[in-house]
Amino acid sequence: MQQQNAMQQEVAAAVQVLRGGGVILYPTDTVWGLGCDATNAEAVAKIYRLKQSENKKSMLVLCASADMVVRYVDRAPGIAFEVMELATKPLTLVLPGAVGVAPNLVPDEGTLGVRIPDHEFCRQLLRAFGRPVVSTSANLSGQQTPVGLQEIAREVVEGVDFVVNPRFEGKPTRKASSIIAFGEGGEVEIIRE
DSSP states (O other), X not given: OHHHHHHHHHHHHHHHHHHTXXXXXXXXXXXXXXXXXXXXXXXXXXXXXXXXXXXXXXXXXXXXXXXXXXXXXXXXXXXXXXXXXXXXXXXXXXXXXXXXXXXXXXXXXOEEEEEOOOOHHHHHHHHHHOSOEEEEESSOTTSOOOOSGGGSOHHHHHHSSEEOOGGGOOSOOSSOOEEEEEXXXXXXXXXXX
């Protein structure tokens, strides 16, 4: 019960930072990520500055549910949602027709990478925030993806507005998710296994 209360307090603090346009460093079901409100272009720009990169393809969003996903991608084929439901390990779907997110988050193709994390802290955060949260590896451009908080570069840790307590890390896979891209007609391309 105490752990649950502590998590709710941590979620509330993180949500407050997100609503204020801030950047958080938080655990996910894969690796630690940098996050912000996916609908706030200024917050997204802060992450690009922090990572020293404007690679839109390295940015994805975490959503609480398939219902949330369909509010932010309007041309995803039905098969994508079936694949999402059947996934047994962390899976990011690159879907066509990004809408309602910050324009500087969307690559020229108009796609959006989305994932529904199997992670208690992330689930509570997304439900409490009510909007997608950016998730991108917590590294400077060109550097290895750090898997745990202790491996994240000091300038990244010091450059965020809030660091989630590592006690809420859970049991991450410690490796990046698989990525599958879907075309509007249901075409499938495996980008990362």
